[in-house]
Amino acid sequence: MILPFVVAGLVLGSLYALGGVGMLVLYRTTGVLNFGYGALGAVSAMLSWQFVELRMQPLLAYALGIVAATALSLIFGLLAGPFLATVTILTKATATLGLALILLGLMLFAWNDKARTLRLPTDTIGFSIGTRITVTQIICLALATAIVVATSLYLRHSPTGTAMRALASDRELSSMLGVGVRRVELLAWTVSGAIGGITGILLSSQTRLEPVFLTFIVIPILAAVVVGRFRSLWGTLIGGLVIGVVQAVASAFPSTSSFSNATPFVVATIVILYLQRRKVVSIEVAR
Amino acid sequence: MTAEPRQRSSRVPVWSPGRLLSARNIVLVVALVALLVFGPGLFGAYWTRILTNCAIISIAAAGIALLYGRLGLVSLGQVSLIGVGGWITLRVGHATSLPFELVLVIAAVGTGVIGVLVGLPALRLSGLNLAIVTLMLAGAFEVIFTVTGFPNGGEGFLGRATGGVLQQPLARPALGTTDPEYFRYVVVVTIIMFVIIGLHLANRPGRAWAAMRQSEAGALAAGIGTVRYRLWALAVVSATTGVAGGLLAGNAGLLDPISFKAPASILLFATVLIGGAYSLLGAVIAGFLSQGLPPLLDALGVDGNLIFVILGLGMIQAITTAPRGIAGQLQGLARRIRGLFGKKERP
Numbered sequence: 001m002i003l004p005f006v007v008a009g010l011v012l013g014s015l016y017a018l019g020g021v022g023m024l025v026l027y028r029t030t031g032v033l034n035f036g037y038g039a040l041g042a043v044s045a046m047l048s049w050q051f052v053e054l055r056m057q058p059l060l061a062y063a064l065g066i067v068a069a070t071a072l073s074l075i076f077g078l079l080a081g082p083f084l085a086t087v088t089i090l091t092k093a094t095a096t097l098g099l100a101l102i103l104l105g106l107m108l109f110a111w112n113d114k115a116r117t118l119r120l121p122t123d124t125i126g127f128s129i130g131t132r133i134t135v136t137q138i139i140c141l142a143l144a145t146a147i148v149v150a151t152s153l154y155l156r157h158s159p160t161g162t163a164m165r166a167l168a169s170d171r172e173l174s175s176m177l178g179v180g181v182r183r184v185e186l187l188a189w190t191v192s193g194a195i196g197g198i199t200g201i202l203l204s205s206q207t208r209l210e211p212v213f214l215t216f217i218v219i220p221i222l223a224a225v226v227v228g229r230f231r232s233l234w235g236t237l238i239g240g241l242v243i244g245v246v247q248a249v250a251s252a253f254p255s256t257s258s259f260s261n262a263t264p265f266v267v268a269t270i271v272i273l274y275l276q277r278r279k280v281v282s283i284e285v286a287r
Numbered sequence: 288m289t290a291e292p293r294q295r296s297s298r299v300p301v302w303s304p305g306r307l308l309s310a311r312n313i314v315l316v317v318a319l320v321a322l323l324v325f326g327p328g329l330f331g332a333y334w335t336r337i338l339t340n341c342a343i344i345s346i347a348a349a350g351i352a353l354l355y356g357r358l359g360l361v362s363l364g365q366v367s368l369i370g371v372g373g374w375i376t377l378r379v380g381h382a383t384s385l386p387f388e389l390v391l392v393i394a395a396v397g398t399g400v401i402g403v404l405v406g407l408p409a410l411r412l413s414g415l416n417l418a419i420v421t422l423m424l425a426g427a428f429e430v431i432f433t434v435t436g437f438p439n440g441g442e443g444f445l446g447r448a449t450g451g452v453l454q455q456p457l458a459r460p461a462l463g464t465t466d467p468e469y470f471r472y473v474v475v476v477t478i479i480m481f482v483i484i485g486l487h488l489a490n491r492p493g494r495a496w497a498a499m500r501q502s503e504a505g506a507l508a509a510g511i512g513t514v515r516y517r518l519w520a521l522a523v524v525s526a527t528t529g530v531a532g533g534l535l536a537g538n539a540g541l542l543d544p545i546s547f548k549a550p551a552s553i554l555l556f557a558t559v560l561i562g563g564a565y566s567l568l569g570a571v572i573a574g575f576l577s578q579g580l581p582p583l584l585d586a587l588g589v590d591g592n593l594i595f596v597i598l599g600l601g602m603i604q605a606i607t608t609a610p611r612g613i614a615g616q617l618q619g620l621a622r623r624i625r626g627l628f629g630k631k632e633r634p
Binding site: 033080089094095097098099100101104105106108109212215216219222223258259266268269273276 | 361409414419420423427430433553556593599603
């Protein structure tokens, strides 16, 4: 039966999308495509696991993990933000590779790369509709959809959302118009870090709890963002779901299962190449 | 009065004896000869093996530096190309009894062709899109390598001997059977690759690449075939990176897919940024940072995982305050010292 794979794919895809939305909020506001996003999620998941191991109340442990990811994101935005605002988009993204490496190194230093499992209490509660579905999986799907809806409504209707969109179009012009550029940017870093933390915990419960694996899960998340053309929240959601389902269904068949992990890369590459098919020569001078 | 065009060709003869016999080149040659003759004896067996790897990786680093420093392209998938070069070397080496040098050439050509074929659709991409596509390709190659593995003397196209069959490493080249000999062999090949890249940078292709980096429209207006030169850059970089893969395969005779994962490409890119992307010296430093620093830290009793933290911090530092990397800072220092001596001589 293929249904269990479709369900697993939808769940994984919704998590890719959730992470993608977090990356997108930051990218749209500050122009920073955060390659360290997976590492933020990994920190959150590893810390939560550690706190649960230390017999802390699980909910408090997850909250602390998410707070840690949020704080790290905010601190990086606070320290690097003014510099990042002055350089090209490519350099901004490259700088976040440094963030990813630092966080990964610290995690490997603190915890080795052994396979652990993060058991959420909701994993054990479930029901059956042809296949077993746990409450965690429902949470993943619902949260991804809810955050996409909430974020797009927020960006469209709230004053801060408008400021974020203005910043995305032109940073200097929006500061001329009296937008508190730094405040809005730091808000974007905070929100993005929080979403990253949540994504990390959920992803580690659905996949594996390993620092390296979680750090580089940023690649399929990036694929979802690419499908959303770096703009559309809904496109990111759909992209994430499609990638997740294709990947899971491909893993169901022996002939394709070993290549199923390549799904995000193939999808993202095709989408990028398709979007750039009519690129004309850009007239910009290197700074 | 008619204006008389008094333009001199901008071509400066590269091969004039005065330029070739500059103090810098003489020192460089003496240092390299000393490295070749006394190197293995001086470093000892352990460090000779490590420095062999450093030299091999510095070839790949030079390719990344060429793409980033000269063309402004970020490629996050170069380690996959090392893997491709290694795969071809092992496959051809097991299938035929050609001398290793010829196998290296085949690996270079093969990797060059694959690099261009993969790069062909990505030709229109630049900036962030190219960085993402190369990262995705690195991920895809990681999956492919994990599935196919590397040839180890088995049957079939993939050349995999699995199960209880004894793995058969590829024999080392006749000129470098022992570790010290192989070190010298690798250093010589590395020098040849650096000369190839250096000649490209110093001549017409290098100028064309620099023009394209400044402004693609400007380069087109100046009559530069941007597509042709970009493909040529991909071919040169892929071919030299393929040679690096071949040397890596020749060293142990076996390769493990675990060494060719996407994170390795990112780490290598970080070391190039730290070492300096604008000079070949930077590539040498990058090769040392990626292969020599971990054992050095190990020798000092530092946890090996902290290498990620060091490289990450170094990368951010390089991006923010030292865009020319360690090599650029060293060159600045040398220039300052020369300036001091120059002033003293004058009065």
